[in-house]
Amino acid sequence: xxxxxxxxxxxxxxxxxxxxxxxxxxxxxxxxxxxxxxxxxxxxxxxxxxxxxxxxxxxxxxxxxxxxxxxxxxxxxxxxxxxxxxxxxxxxxxxxxxxxxxxxxxxxxxxxxxxxxxxxxxxxxxxxxxxxxxxxxxxxxxxxxxxxxxxxxxxxxxxxxxxxxxxxxxxxxxxxxxxxxxxxxxxxxxxxxxxxxxxxxxxxxxxxxxxxxxxxxxxxxxxxxxxxxxxxxxxxxxxxxxxxxxxxxxxxxxxxxxxxxxxxxxxxxxxxxxxxxxxxxxxxxxxxxxxxxxxxxxxxxxxxxxxxxxxxxxxxxxxxxxxxxxxxxxxxxxxxxxxxxxxxxxxxxxxxxxxxxxxxxxxxxxxxxxxxxxxxxxxxxxxxxxxxxxxxxxxxxxxxxxxxxxxxxxxxxxxxxxxxxxxxxxxxxxxxxxxxxxxxxxxxxxxxxxxxxxxxxxxxxxxxxxxxxxxxxxxxxxxxxxxxxxxxxxxxxxxxxxxxxxxxxxxxxxxxxxxxxxxxxxxxxxxxxxxxxxxxxxxxxxxxxxxxxx
Numbered sequence: 001x002x003x004x005x006x007x008x009x010x011x012x013x014x015x016x017x018x019x020x021x022x023x024x025x026x027x028x029x030x031x032x033x034x035x036x037x038x039x040x041x042x043x044x045x046x047x048x049x050x051x052x053x054x055x056x057x058x059x060x061x062x063x064x065x066x067x068x069x070x071x072x073x074x075x076x077x078x079x080x081x082x083x084x085x086x087x088x089x090x091x092x093x094x095x096x097x098x099x100x101x102x103x104x105x106x107x108x109x110x111x112x113x114x115x116x117x118x119x120x121x122x123x124x125x126x127x128x129x130x131x132x133x134x135x136x137x138x139x140x141x142x143x144x145x146x147x148x149x150x151x152x153x154x155x156x157x158x159x160x161x162x163x164x165x166x167x168x169x170x171x172x173x174x175x176x177x178x179x180x181x182x183x184x185x186x187x188x189x190x191x192x193x194x195x196x197x198x199x200x201x202x203x204x205x206x207x208x209x210x211x212x213x214x215x216x217x218x219x220x221x222x223x224x225x226x227x228x229x230x231x232x233x234x235x236x237x238x239x240x241x242x243x244x245x246x247x248x249x250x251x252x253x254x255x256x257x258x259x260x261x262x263x264x265x266x267x268x269x270x271x272x273x274x275x276x277x278x279x280x281x282x283x284x285x286x287x288x289x290x291x292x293x294x295x296x297x298x299x300x301x302x303x304x305x306x307x308x309x310x311x312x313x314x315x316x317x318x319x320x321x322x323x324x325x326x327x328x329x330x331x332x333x334x335x336x337x338x339x340x341x342x343x344x345x346x347x348x349x350x351x352x353x354x355x356x357x358x359x360x361x362x363x364x365x366x367x368x369x370x371x372x373x374x375x376x377x378x379x380x381x382x383x384x385x386x387x388x389x390x391x392x393x394x395x396x397x398x399x400x401x402x403x404x405x406x407x408x409x410x411x412x413x414x415x416x417x418x419x420x421x422x423x424x425x426x427x428x429x430x431x432x433x434x435x436x437x438x439x440x441x442x443x444x445x446x447x448x449x450x451x452x453x454x455x456x457x458x459x460x461x462x463x464x465x466x467x468x469x470x471x472x473x474x475x476x477x478x479x480x481x482x483x484x485x486x487x488x489x490x491x492x493x494x495x496x497x498x499x500x501x502x503x504x505x506x507x508x509x510x511x512x513x514x515x516x517x518x519x520x521x522x523x524x525x526x527x528x529x530x531x532x533x534x535x536x537x538x539x540x541x542x543x544x545x546x547x548x549x550x
Contacts, residue, residue, distance in 0.1 A: 003049040003123070007032045008039050008066075009085075010058035018052065018085075021115055027123060036066035036298075037343070043075040050122070051076070055086035055093060061298045064096045065263075072417065073345060073381040079133035081122055085110065091226030092260060098196045099231055101170075103163075125163045128156070132167070145171050162188065169201055176461025176491065178205050196227060203235070207420060208461060210495025212239060213544030223255070230256050234265045238424040241268060243498060246275040258285075259292065263302055264421045270310055271425060279314055286310055301337045301346065308333035308353060309385070315360050316436075327357050345381055352390045359396035367393055379406065384413045384426045388433055395437040407434060407443060408450070415465050427469075434473055444473040448480055451487070460491035468496055478517045481508050482524070489527050494538035501528060501538040 005028040009015035015032055022028055031048070033039045035057060053063035061069070063084060070076045084097045087108035097105055103125075104118045126133065128151065135144035148168045156164055165184055172181035182205035188198040199222055206215035216239060223232040237252035253261070253269045261269065266289050270282035290303035308330045315326035331354070338350030351370045358367035371393060379387065387410040394403040407430065414426045434443045451466030467484035474480060484496070485504050494501050505528070508521055528535055 002029045003027060003126075004029050004031070004046070005050045005052065006030075006039055006042065006048045007052045008034075008036060008057065008063065009052075009054045010034050010056070010060070011054075014054070018115075021112055022052075022119065024112075025116060025119060027119070035060055036063075036070075039066070040070060040075060040343075043070065047077055048080060049126070050081040050083065052083045052085060055084060055088055055097060060296065062096075064100055065299070067100055068419070072383060072413075075381070078136045081126060083118070083122070092230055095196070095225075095227035095229070095231065098227060099200065101166075101197050101200075121159070124157075125160050128160055129164060129167060136171070141171050141175050145175065166197060169198075173201065173204065173208075176459055176464075178208050178461060178491075178493065181205055182209075196225075199228070204420070207239075208496070209493060210497055210500060211541055211544070212243075212498065213541070215239060230260055230262075230265075234262070234268070235420050237265070237268055237272070238421040241272060241428070242424045244275075246272045250276070258288065261289065263299075263306065264419055264425070266303070267306060268421055268425055270306075271428070274310075274313065282310055283307070301341075304333050304337035305346075305349060305353070308337065309389075312353070312356060312360065312389075315357075320360075320362060323360055327361055331357050344378075345383070345386075348378060348382060349386045352386055352393060355393045356389050356396075359393055364397055368397060371397075379409060382409075382413075384410050384417065384422070385429070387413065388426070388429050392433060392437065395439070400437075400439060400442070403437065404439060404443060404446060407439070408446060411447065411450075411466070411469065415462065431469070431472060440473045444470040444477065444480060447473070448483060451483060455483075455487055455490070460487055460493070463487050464491065464493070464496045468499065471499075475507075476511070478508060478511055478513050481511075482517060482520055485521075485524055489524060489531075489534070492531070492534055494534055495541045500542050501534070502542050 005022065007015060007018055007022070007030060009018060009032075012034070015034065019030055019032055023030060028050070031042060033042065037060075039051070053067060055063045057063055057066065067076075067082060082100065082102040083104040083106065084100075084102045085106045085108060086093060086097065089107065094105075103122050106115060106118055129148065132144040132147040132151075135141070135147060145168065148164060148171070152161075152164060152168070165188065169181045169184040172178075172184065182202060185198045185202040185205065188195050189202065199218070203215055203218050203222070206212070206218060216236060219232045219236045222228040223236070233252045233255045237249040240246070240249035240252060250269065250272045253265060253272070256265060266285060270285050273279065273282035273285070286303060286307040290300060290307055293299040293303050311326045311330040311333070315323040315330065318326065334350055334353045334357070338347065341347050341350065351373055355367040355370040358364070358370065379390070382390070387406050391403040391406040391410065394406065410426070410430060414423055414430065417423050417426070434440050447466045447470040451463045451470065454463035454466065464484065464487050467480060467487050471480040471484050481504060484499065485501065485508065488494070488496055488501055488504075505521075505525060513521060528538070
């Protein structure tokens with residue numbers, strides 16, 4: 001079988017050499033690209049089984065940034081194998097690459113033997129799990145898990161076993177079986193406590209389980225590793241931000257040198273400034289990042305859009321008569337970022353942001369004209385942040401149904417985001433948007449309905465996400481809290497995000513409930529008391545939270 005393979009390398013000589021080496025193996029149908037942009041254009045028409053990415057791609061985004069963007073915009077299939085090559089041996093660079101969970105990392109200068117050995121190892125792994133990968137691409141992760149379980153019960157070659165376990169743990173996490181995923185990560189770390197993908201997997205499990213004390217402990221330990229330091233502090237800041245501890249979030253981000261702040265970390269830091277009524281510092285931070293990126297066009301564009309959105313967030317908080325300066329700055333920056341663009345997603349972002357400036361300036365006709373360029377199909381690859389802004393525009397045009405549809409899509413897209421920092425910042429924007437637009441009640445009901453559908457399908461972790469968001473929007477609506485409580489009990493999960501079983505139960509007990517809701521609560525309370533292990537786990541998490549907050 002010939003595998004379709006894409007090589008992305010900006011240096012023509014290195015690209016040609018790599019192509020000739022790979023071609024000699026006789027396993028691949030090879031396409032070569034000099035930039036991430038060329039790869040993205042090709043991905044609009046075809047898929048690849050494997051992609052080889054250089055980390056440094058000239059005056060462009062890094063390979064890591066391109067991979068993250070293409071995954072978020074759903075250009076890359078879940079089954080696609082990712083191989084990174086780099087000559088950069090800096091720990092922070094290697095750490096960024098490992099964070100993306102590539103299937104293979106090659107350090108330059110590599111030789112034909114190391115390249116051949118690495119590619120053949122991946123091909124052997126891919127052939128072993130091929131049926132499971134096909135199931136994943138068909139969105140049948142449950143079937144894929146069954147196939148992997150059957151494999152692991154047989155004679156899996158020892159050199160491939162950890163690769164299969166890694167895929168299984170990832171699928172367990174994505175399908176909501178968090179305790180089993182965590183146990184697999186623990187098993188890997190027992191053999192070697194330096195396996196970074198297992199460390200990150202364990203942290204994500206703790207986060208979803210609501211074990212924030214354990215999550216912070218793990219991240220604090222990882223912050224001492226040169227390979228994980230920056231991302232660990234970024235995630236610690238995200239946890240503090242979600243708990244509204246904005247000064248603490250800022251302190252964590254101060255550990256990351258300004259030049260090393262990623263786009264998501266810079267966004268988070270600017271938001272912590274804004275939450276502390278220090279918007280000038282937020283502007284200065286994003287302006288510095290933008291100026292430092294002038295020779296890297298794609299990164300310059302990204303930070304220009306980011307600064308424009310920050311000005312729009314300032315304008316949102318101001319009376320209409322005081323918005324002139326903020327909107328003028330936003331329009332100028334959007335115009336610069338959108339100039340000479342031919343990327344469909346960036347052009348869409350430009351038009352939607354411009355439409356939102358018109359809404360804030362009370363010019364609905366201009367906003368409507370800009371949105372006429374969009375169609376429903378255009379939103380399938382739209383980023384979470386742009387979906388939220390588009391929802392605000394439709395809300396301003398008195399089209400609440402369209403706004404709700406886009407917010408629902410934003411929730412779905414955000415839940416699938418691999419970055420904890422982006423999940424948290426976008427979630428804060430989602431909640432704030434729903435409340436400001438007066439859609440909280442309707443949106444909470446729709447979130448609750450989506451959670452109910454997933455609960456019936458036994459996708460408990462996904463269901464908990466929606467029940468949790470509904471409860472956060474309308475905490476006084478008992479049904480939302482009861483649904484979240486029942487889902488947590490059914491999943492055997494003592495906590496979810498910042499909500500523990502015991503705290504949620506205490507909150508509901510002190511609420512005025514109807515007779516039917518009171519009866520339901522008593523049954524759920526009895527179910528928790530009957531499950532001694534779950535009760536003790538919930539008690540332990542609550543004690544740790546109290547200790548952390550003391």
